[in-house]
Amino acid sequence: xxxxxxxxxxxxxxxxxxxxxxxxxxxxxxxxxxxxxxxxxxxxxxxxxxxxxxxxxxxxxxxxxxxxxxxxxxxxxxxxxxxxxxxxxxxxxxxxxxxxxxxxxxxxxxxxxxxxxxxxxxxxxxxxxxx
Numbered sequence: 829x830x831x832x833x834x835x836x837x838x839x840x841x842x843x844x845x846x847x848x849x850x851x852x853x854x855x856x857x858x859x860x861x862x863x864x865x866x867x868x869x870x871x872x873x874x875x876x877x878x879x880x881x882x883x884x885x886x887x888x889x890x891x892x893x894x895x896x897x898x899x900x901x902x903x904x905x906x907x908x909x910x911x912x913x914x915x916x917x918x919x920x921x922x923x924x925x926x927x928x929x930x931x932x933x934x935x936x937x938x939x940x941x942x943x944x945x946x947x948x949x950x951x952x953x954x955x956x957x958x959x
Contacts, residue, residue, distance in 0.1 A: 857900070857910070858892040858943040861885040863953055865916040867946050868929055874910030874940065875900045881912075895940035906941035914946055914955055 859869040864887055871880035879899040883891040893900035901908050913934050919927040933955035938944055943958035 855896065855941070856892040856894045857938060857940055858890045858958075859883065859885060859912070859914070860890040860943060860945045860958065861887055862945055862947045863887055863916065864949045865918070865951075865953070867932065867953075868915045868917070869944070869946075870913045870915075871900065872911040872913050872935060874902065874908060876902050901940040903940075906939065908940040909937050910940055911935050911937045912944060912955075914944065914953075916946075916951075916953055918951065 859867075859881075861867050866887065867885050868883070869885060869891065870882045875881060876899050881891075881893045881900045885891050895901050895906050895908070896904060898904055901910060914932045914936060915929040916932050917927055918930050930951075932946065932953040933944075936944060936955045938957050945956045945958045946953055947956060948954055
């Protein structure tokens with residue numbers, strides 16, 4: 829009987845830990861790349877100058893910053909508005925060794941507890957607000 833109680837308690841502890849970790853992941857804004865190109869996400873407003881979010885993100889990847897991080901969200905509120913410019917990298921040589929950045933979404937706003945999903949292919953990209 830004691831072993832069953834210990835197993836039940838261990839199961840509850842693990843379940844609680846899983847819920848805690850899942851909630852922790854929801855405490856960040858993310859930029860998700862659902863395209864066929866490398867993208868650049870640059871925070872335009874809402875963060876501390878020279879410390880704001882700026883990442884290059886490969887296809888299928890995402891980058892995040894906690895809404896509680898004052899570098900990315902100087903107001904520190906989950907519903908603070910932050911703005912981004914998103915660009916994609918266009919290769920100019922067939923070898924894939926040269927290219928330039930092209931704007932995909934400019935002045936795109938989200939809440940600090942939200943996300944941006946960049947979608948599309950073949951140079952036709954759009955940004956959508958996620959959760």
